[in-house]
Amino acid sequence: MLLRCCAPAALLQSLRVRAAARSALRPLCCSRTAEAGEDAGRVASRVVGGSAGGELIDTQPVRGTRDFPPEELRLRNWLFGHFREARWRARRLRRPHAAQVSLLYGFEEWDAPVVESEALYTRKGGEEITGQARAECQGLCSLSPARAQLYSFQDKSERRLSLRPELTPSLARLLLGRCKGTPLPAKWFAVGQCWRYERMTRGRRREHYQWNMDVVGVAGVAAEAELLAAITSFFSRVGLCAADVGVRVSSRKLLSALLSRAGVPEAAFAPVCVAVDKLEKSSRESVLGELEALGLPQPAAQQLLDALQLRSLDQLAALLGEEAEAVRDLRALWALANAYGYQDWLVFDATTVRGLSYYTGVVFEAFDRAGSLRAICGGGRYDRLLSAYGGEDLPCAGFGFGDAVIVELLAERGLLPDPGRLRAPCDVLAPLDEGARGAAAALAAALRAAGRRCDLLLEPPRKAKTLAKRAAALGGERLLLLGGEVAPGSVRVKTLASFEETTMTVEALLASATQA
């Protein structure tokens, strides 16, 4: 709960006010304000900034994308630090257990280019992105609607390329390309920017960063259990508890069993998943309509939706039997969740199917229990993705965790830290006259060589009082002054928090820096 102290409501409020005032500043924590005001901002910046030579360029980032000026990047680094490695927190906040989630779990980081061949996504990607399965089912042959959300383009060699919409297809490509070169099982993670060409609505941008963790080569639900442990660890570390956030869990095998009981052909499985995934957003009637359009007779569709209302594993077991794969998987997963100690976070919800076609087993998504936000993250088992790409299959499970919804949630709960407190602390060093600039440079070099962070002020010398204000604004711990009335070979040290001031020799200062 230490974090709550770092993020007073006043700060978040001030962030929002700043965002409204300065259109180019689009803080990580208030995408809503910024997006609503985007077009106004676009106009305003033309008016405010234009001056010297010619018309001012559009200072907004490309529509649907964000800039990260330092105060925003501090927040991004704070978040990614929790995804990946947050050792700096361990130091600053002295929390012994504040180590990094992905590395703490023994996962290895990987990355791939943000630009991929379009074929990686149009071939057998997730329906949500390409809409292909739906198009196939509706007898539409045109691929153009299928590409509606892909951020695709053609390069100068007429290659069809896409900005990656997600990381999993790239992971599959890497695994296939490395053939037998990867010792299995492998536990890999990545944090990368992903792109979708979407209509711009609240909280939906065209780019977002996604944290992925994947377990490759493990057929059992031990993989899913480990992934869910990492997700719930992350939530705990940023100050959320099981009363704030839940994780809906189900299995595609459940839907598969229900569909085969209803006599629905195997081929309709993926598009039915996409239709069922809309249950939360759309009305039961509209989902029924979609299922009928997919060829399900109305009574079967009704029975299917009724069965999806089940809210306990016992009810599910009564319907399908204890030996049904879906039941066995979910029972084993719950037992492991108990062993890890995160069972309170889990909620069995048969309607959870996730929008991507490649899932084959357990699927899950984390949600805000207060209910207003979209899914925070989601994932599951995808054992047949590699064969969809023409390779040999490998059992895989993984999740994607975007940076948009979690930041909205943390901001709502006052759990985002103060960007001002995320600045790395340092000495601020300034010469009081131009003649002392060389001595200041030499001292900066020596302090840095001793491992001490040092911000050497490069502007023309100013008065000590002005410099103290500037050093405080820069987040400095101490202001070090040379020249002026300070004797050569000496340095005046002002501790900015306490206003204490002392003068010592440069040698004494360096000796103390080396010891620290």
Place this chain on the structure above:
Amino acid sequence: MLLRCCAPAALLQSLRVRAAARSALRPLCCSRTAEAGEDAGRVASRVVGGSAGGELIDTQPVRGTRDFPPEELRLRNWLFGHFREARWRARRLRRPHAAQVSLLYGFEEWDAPVVESEALYTRKGGEEITGQARAECQGLCSLSPARAQLYSFQDKSERRLSLRPELTPSLARLLLGRCKGTPLPAKWFAVGQCWRYERMTRGRRREHYQWNMDVVGVAGVAAEAELLAAITSFFSRVGLCAADVGVRVSSRKLLSALLSRAGVPEAAFAPVCVAVDKLEKSSRESVLGELEALGLPQPAAQQLLDALQLRSLDQLAALLGEEAEAVRDLRALWALANAYGYQDWLVFDATTVRGLSYYTGVVFEAFDRAGSLRAICGGGRYDRLLSAYGGEDLPCAGFGFGDAVIVELLAERGLLPDPGRLRAPCDVLAPLDEGARGAAAALAAALRAAGRRCDLLLEPPRKAKTLAKRAAALGGERLLLLGGEVAPGSVRVKTLASFEETTMTVEALLASATQA
């Protein structure tokens, strides 16, 4: 020199062999091998990987781009760690001065989207990228040759967009968009991926990562001196010295003074810089030809190239006078370099102009003294970029430092670390039978909560001997075993380096982890 121990030639050799053997694996440290073999690799991967369902997708990344499987990403993180923050080294190698360069210098990190409006680069970008100035000078109006190196495309709303070729125009856009919102001077840094659509030759890919540091709002050469201090600090930290690497320094004001003496009109300045920048790669004759094409009479062009042969500031001062701006700037810069203590790295070289049109003052580039590689990094002062974008000018200086040439150089010198030693150390935890999986999960959760990195093996249980081999391959420090012949509530602890083995209670293990 500690680093030299970490990167034995054998390792680098093995990396190269692996790269040749496995085409998809394109190590950071041997782009040459990988690129030469690219097309062969493309064919091979189709043959090796194809199997189950349908033709195998192309498992290579998009032409000119790299994948980063974990062993490559460890190297990338090592390099970026030095650019940005390398605290993990401070811990592992116990070097007290191994803190991070950019943060050590009090710079703040920023970022912008990798996709920008094309107009940001075609309007008044650097000639090297758009070739615009040259086209203008040659009376060509078409913009098409100007876009030769820009990785541009059109989105679905018919916006002309580009993958950013460099970071500086985005920085200018951010500064303009924030209007008066940025307290000045500002010291900012970024590490971002940049794209150029280039012919694929040795060491030239279509993407690379670039480390940038920029000082905004400082008119004097104190800014350039600080930037050069950071660059030389970086070189020292990765094991290079002033005998390995030099930094050529000059000033565009020098060329400007020479051109005005030769009666060359102001408008020809930028394209003349581009032509002169080719002196190292092209013959004197071909540069003379280019200068004549730009309208310089042959005698003036000859005099210009003669003057550029000057190799000392004293010679320069004799030609232009001590009061010439170029001379004063460079004298002041050398004095500061002396104070910082990096003067040995600097080489005055009047032919250094850099290929980008926006530089206005001091320019510099680091080079391998052995001479075979392209410039390692480059930068300088660009005081008029903001007005080129229609805003008010601000004095700025900065540099770009790519990840390609430095890695080639470090690999040549045996200074790249062993990726195996860059793995974060951890406990490897495994159940010896399926019945102990829950206990293993519980122990993993407890160790991680105590801040101890723990890789829980998720595959079906195997024999202790097999597990010890696997744990060693995973870079584990200790193998922790539960179940099998180990009594419930106890754990067998194998220290992998020493083969020592002991059995203790779970409580005792956790107590020691919490103390550590």
